[in-house]
Every structure is written in structure tokens, then in C-alpha cells.
Amino acid sequence: xxxxxxxxxxxxxxxxxxxxxxxxxxxxxxxxxxxxxxxxxxxxxxxxxxxxxxxxxxxxxxxxxxxxxxxxxxxxxxxxxxxxxxxxxxxxxxxxxxxxxxxxxxxxxxxxxxxxxxxxxxxxxxxxxxxxxxxxxxxxxxxxxxxxxxxxxxxxxxxxxxxxxxxxxxxxxxxxxxxxxxxxxxxxxxxxxxxxxxxxxxxxxxxxxxx
Amino acid sequence: xxxxxxxxxxxxxxxxxxxxxxxxxxxxxxxxxxxxxxxxxxxxxxxxxxxxxxxxxxxxxxxxxxxxxxxxxxxxxxxxxxxxxxxxxxxxxxxxxxxxxxxxxxxxxxxxxxxxxxxxxxxxxxxxxxxxxxxxxxxxxxxxxxxxxxxxxxxxxxxxxxxxxxxxxxxxxxxxxxxxxxxxxxxxxxxxxxxxxxxxxxxxxxxxxxxxxxxxxxxxxxxxxxxxxxxxxxxxxxxxxxxxxxxxxxxxxxxxxxxxxxxxxxxxxxxxxxxxxxxxxxxxxxxxxxxxxxxxxxxxxxxxxxxxxxxxxxxxxxxxxxxxxxxxxxxxxxxxxxxxxxxxxxxxxxxxxxxxxxxxxxxxxxxxxxxxxxxxxxxxxxxxxxxxxxxxxxxxxxxxxxxxxxxxxxxxxx
Numbered sequence: 001x002x003x004x005x006x007x008x009x010x011x012x013x014x015x016x017x018x019x020x021x022x023x024x025x026x027x028x029x030x031x032x033x034x035x036x037x038x039x040x041x042x043x044x045x046x047x048x049x050x051x052x053x054x055x056x057x058x059x060x061x062x063x064x065x066x067x068x069x070x071x072x073x074x075x076x077x078x079x080x081x082x083x084x085x086x087x088x089x090x091x092x093x094x095x096x097x098x099x100x101x102x103x104x105x106x107x108x109x110x111x112x113x114x115x116x117x118x119x120x121x122x123x124x125x126x127x128x129x130x131x132x133x134x135x136x137x138x139x140x141x142x143x144x145x146x147x148x149x150x151x152x153x154x155x156x157x158x159x160x161x162x163x164x165x166x167x168x169x170x171x172x173x174x175x176x177x178x179x180x181x182x183x184x185x186x187x188x189x190x191x192x193x194x195x196x197x198x199x200x201x202x203x204x205x206x207x208x209x210x211x
Numbered sequence: 212x213x214x215x216x217x218x219x220x221x222x223x224x225x226x227x228x229x230x231x232x233x234x235x236x237x238x239x240x241x242x243x244x245x246x247x248x249x250x251x252x253x254x255x256x257x258x259x260x261x262x263x264x265x266x267x268x269x270x271x272x273x274x275x276x277x278x279x280x281x282x283x284x285x286x287x288x289x290x291x292x293x294x295x296x297x298x299x300x301x302x303x304x305x306x307x308x309x310x311x312x313x314x315x316x317x318x319x320x321x322x323x324x325x326x327x328x329x330x331x332x333x334x335x336x337x338x339x340x341x342x343x344x345x346x347x348x349x350x351x352x353x354x355x356x357x358x359x360x361x362x363x364x365x366x367x368x369x370x371x372x373x374x375x376x377x378x379x380x381x382x383x384x385x386x387x388x389x390x391x392x393x394x395x396x397x398x399x400x401x402x403x404x405x406x407x408x409x410x411x412x413x414x415x416x417x418x419x420x421x422x423x424x425x426x427x428x429x430x431x432x433x434x435x436x437x438x439x440x441x442x443x444x445x446x447x448x449x450x451x452x453x454x455x456x457x458x459x460x461x462x463x464x465x466x467x468x469x470x471x472x473x474x475x476x477x478x479x480x481x482x483x484x485x486x487x488x489x490x491x492x493x494x495x496x497x498x499x500x501x502x503x504x505x506x507x508x509x510x511x512x513x514x515x516x517x518x519x520x521x522x523x524x525x526x527x528x529x530x531x532x533x534x535x536x537x538x539x540x541x542x543x544x545x546x547x548x549x550x551x552x553x554x555x556x557x558x559x560x561x562x563x564x565x566x567x568x569x570x571x572x573x574x575x576x577x578x579x580x581x582x583x584x585x586x587x588x589x590x591x592x593x594x595x596x597x598x599x600x601x602x603x604x605x606x607x608x609x610x611x612x613x614x615x616x617x618x619x620x621x622x623x624x625x
């Protein structure tokens with residue numbers, strides 16, 4: 001029986017090679033893919049989030065852990081899909097139109113994926129209609145909008161308005177985040193939630209899908 | 212300004228807009244301000260195309276009541292000289308851009324720009340439709356761990372050319388004769404500034420050039436990063452010595468580094484990492500400056516960086532910017548109380564994430580007056596907004612900000 005503690009440690013330590021190797025060994029020895037996710041990757045990324053929140057970890061460590069988690073998920077994901085396993089929820093995420101910054105968005109996407117969500121990452125500079133198309137196509141319950149710039153965060157409102165105009169606003173929860181974004185701004189533009197950091201975004205998404 | 216930099220009460224708070232590439236004004240705001248003050252119309256020069264910063268000419272500097280002028284490197288962030296100006300229609304605004312500013316527009320309206328103006332190279336910057344400045348395009352060659360060599364990340368650092376020295380010499384003479392305080396950006400001493408890591412000025416960057424890969428490398432390839440910083444430091448100090456030989460003490464401060472260590476709520480690294488990986492190199496540069504010149508050393512870092520201030524002081528920095536009071540742990544009165552006698556706050560004047568772009572002129576005025584009351588006593592304060600004035604900022608709010616500082620100073624303007 002492979003030692004899943006090693007996978008847990010590899011994710012926390014940001015060792016993607018070990019994470020991939022232990023995952024392969026676990027699958028080969030018959031460990032259920034869902035066990036790897038819920039029993040190992042989710043708690044490991046929760047721990048990474050906690051270390052980030054208490055400033056034991058910073059952006060480099062978060063990136064390394066996310067890379068290790070992804071190395072494991074890339075092996076596990078096709079198996080979960082083949083088994084028809086439903087994720088905790090589906091999130092469409094992207095940096096809004098006009099904004100090319102994606103480090104923060106990528107960290108949130110990784111934390112969500114590590115939290116058991118299926119994440120559809122549309123990248124940066126994403127137009128409102130692309131968010132709408134993706135949310136509809138993937139039947140996503142949550143749409144996550146990111147912006148780093150004051151001049152582009154207004155695209156968040158444009159995107160929310162576009163969901164309204166398309167008659168889809170009631171079908172998705174929209175969460176927003178990024179350096180210039182505040183709870184006050186999120187409330188003003190009609191978002192359902194504001195995530196102050198990559199770690200708190202997971203708790204927020206869980207709350208939104210449960211609502 | 213000198214009094215403010217030396218922590219003596221100046222006759223008034225000095226103001227900077229346009230003195231550095233992090234205290235500047237977007238070209239659209241420069242055009243709006245020229246119109247507001249009734250100055251001769253005409254296309255504004257974009258002296259830094261990366262952030263689309265407009266040149267603050269002497270007539271606008273006087274109208275705004277500013278006290279600082281800037282000296283800049285000969286070349287822009289995209290590797291071509293800020294010279295040989297030509298007209299360009301920037302989404303409806305006529306501006307002047309350098310002669311080697313070469314772009315192409317994609318079908319969706321995105322604008323791509325070429326390094327060194329070379330259209331045969333891969334573009335190194337993109338301005339998306341809906342944005343007002345460029346972001347760099349990551350061009351990361353495949354990384355072969357066995358062959359990684361710090362020299363690959365040092366292509367942009369070399370002995371300063373005679374042409375560059377001549378440019379700095381002429382720029383400093385012109386600035387020195389203006390009567391304004393002089394902030395100089397010579398380049399070469401920014402250790403791991405993420406905006407420069409991607410090397411938008413190089414045609415074919417080598418080494419580690421991807422943003423995430425660089426951040427991870429500060430943890431996993433620390434010896435490599437030390438190797439880069441070590442050589443960069445040696446080259447940088449040699450260049451500063453040559454620059455000083457030409458210009459002497461005719462500048463008041465030198466922009467040493469713009470590496471961001473703060474995020475909105477946290478930091479990019481621990482204080483321990485900062486002290487191990489950055490502090491030794493900053494200290495060598497700043498110690499050289501203090502031992503050989505009368506220049507003050509300027510450090511820019513956005514975000515929540517109070518935790519680094521003691522280390523900044525130990526490293527020899529005299530000035531911090533932009534003093535992002537909206538970030539965690541950056542409460543203005545506490546910063547002034549704890550560090551006001553040891554660090555000059557060049558910035559912190561008004562919030563550019565909320566108040567200045569989205570507030571009313573009254574709200575801007577109130578915030579500016581409160582910040583002046585906090586930061587002004589005893590000197591150690593150069594008024595600037597928190598980072599550049601961004602595109603879309605209402606000109607009425609910019610004027611309300613300036614009028615509030617002038618009112619605080621008891622000086623009538625424009």
C-alpha cells in the first residue's frame with residue numbers, strides 16, 4: 001500500500017515529481033482516485049491555504065504546492081471523469097476583459113481545484129460573453145472574476161450586467177477578487193461574494209455552492 | 212525638497228508627479244491636465260510606453276506647482292530610445308511616441324509592441340482592448356536544469372555605454388539647471404523586479420523569464436538567483452561609479468529598485484527570505500552610494516511592506532514609495548510614528564485604488580489634507596499619490612488633490 005502521507009507532504013512541500021510518482025503508485029495499487037483527492041489533495045491544499053493565511057507561506061510556496069497538486073490531479077482527473085464522479089462544484093474562472101494579470105487568478109484556481117472543485121480556467125483578458133458561454137456549457141454554479149487593475153475592475157460590473165442581460169444571473173453565483181477589489185465594491189456591483197485571498201476563496205466558493 | 216529628504220521641516224511639502232516611472236501620470240491625464248490649465252494643446256510625449264506615461268513639461272510642472280523633475284535612462288522598457296518622436300493616434304488621443312515604437316494591432320483591437328522596435332522579433336508587450344497600457348508577454352525558453360547559467364539572466368546588465376553616459380550627463384545638466392529637485396533613474400540595480408524579469412527590452416531573452424517560474428526559483432533555485440544578483444550588483448556599482456564621475460552630486464536621489472515585496476494583504480516573501488536573498492545586494496549598492504555621493508536611495512515597493520521597513524533601513528534605503536496605505540498594516544499615522552525619522556515617505560498622499568479614481572473631489576480633498584497632517588511634520592515627506600495617476604482618473608479629482616496640497620502649504624496656484 002503506498003504511503004499517501006508522502007503525497008500529502010509532497011504537495012505541502014511543493015515537490016511535484018514526488019507527488020506525481022506517489023499518485024501513479026497509488027493508482028497502480030488500486031487506491032480509489034476519489035480517495036486520493038478527498039483524503040489527500042484536499043486536506044493538503046487546505047493546509048497550504050492555512051500556512052498562507054498565517055504567513056508561513058508566501059506566493060512562491062503557494063505556486064510550488066499548486067504545481068505539485070496539479071501534477072497529481074492530472075493523473076487522477078481522467079479517472080474521476082471516466083467513473084462519472086461529480087465534483088464539489090464547477091467554477092468558471094478568469095481575469096476580466098482588459099486585464100492580463102493572472103498570478104492571483106491562477107492561485108485561486110489551484111486552491112479551488114485542490115478544494116475538490118472542477119475548475120474551468122478561461123485565462124486572462126476574458127470578455128463577458130466568454131464567461132457566459134463557459135458557464136452555460138459547463139453548467140457551472142460559480143463564476144469567479146479576477147482583476148488587478150483599477151482601470152479594469154469595472155469590467156467585473158460589465159460581466160455581471162451581461163449575465164443579467166442574458167437571463168442567467170439567477171443560475172450562477174458570482175464571486176470577485178483582486179488587489180483593488182473590496183467587499184464594498186463587490187456589494188456595489190451586485191456580486192455574490194468577495195474573496196480577499198486565494199485561501200478564503202475556497203471557503204467562499206463552498207459557501208456559495210451550498211447556498 | 213532637500214530639507215524634506217533630510218528630515219528637516221521644509222518651507223512647504225514638495226510635490227512630485229513625473230519624477231520617476233512609478234510617480235508619473237498616464238498620457239491621457241497629462242493631456243487632460245494641459246487642457247484644464249489652458250496650456251498650449253498638442254500631442255503629449257509618451258516617454259515610457261510600457262505604462263503609457265506622459266511627459267510633464269515645464270509649463271505643466273509650473274501650473275501644477277510641482278517641485279521635482281526626473282532624469283531617465285536613454286532607452287524605454289521596450290529597449291528603444293525615447294527619441295525621434297512621431298505622432299500616433301492612441302485610441303482617439305493624438306500623442307507622440309519614440310521613432311522606434313513599432314506595433315501591430317490584432318483583429319480584436321489588442322496592440323502588440325516589438326522589442327527594440329524590431330518587427331522581425333516576437334512581440335514583447337500587449338495592450339488588450341479595454342486597457343490603457345502594456346503588459347509584458349512572457350517568452351520563456353525551455354528550461355534545461357543542467358544548463359541553467361546565471362549569465363543567461365544577465366544579458367541586460369553590462370557596462371554602461373558612452374552613449375548612455377552622454378545622455379545622462381545632458382539630462383542631469385538640464386534638470387540641475389531647472390531649479391527643481393532631481394530624481395534620477397539610471398537602471399541596473401533592480402534586483403528581481405518582476406516587470407523586468409520578463410525582459411520586454413530584449414529580442415530573445417534567455418534564462419528564467421516566466422513570472423511564476425521566477426517566483427518559484429526564489430525558493431527552489433536560490434543559488435542561481437544569488438548568482439544573478441551577485442554579478443548584477445558588481446556591474447551596477449561599477450556603472451554607478453562611472454555615472455557619478457560624469458554627473459557628481461547634481462541629483463538629489465537615485466531610484467535604486469522597484470521590486471515589489473508586498474501584496475494587498477500580505478507579502479511575496481518572508482522577512483527572513485528578504486534578508487537572505489535581497490538585503491546583502493541592496494546594502495552593497497546603497498553603501499557605495501552613501502560612501503561616495505550625496506544621493507539619497509529610493510526604494511519602490513507596492514503593497515503591505517511595513518514588515519520590511521527595518522530591513523530597508525538596514526539596507527541603506529532613505530526613501531520608500533509608494534506607501535500604499537490601503538494595504539494591510541500600512542496605517543499612515545503608525546508608519547509616521549514608527550519610521551518617520553528614518554524613512555522619507557515619497558507617496559501615500561491619496562489612494563489611487565478607490566478615492567482618486569472613484570471618489571468625489573470633496574472626498575479627495577479630505578483624504579489629502581488628512582495625509583498631509585500626518586506625514587508633513589518634521590519633513591520626510593514628498594507628496595505623491597500612491598503610484599502613477601491612472602488612465603480614467605477624473606481631472607477634477609487630480610486638481611482637487613493638487614489644490615488641497617497647495618492649500619495645506621499655504622501657497623496659491625494656477
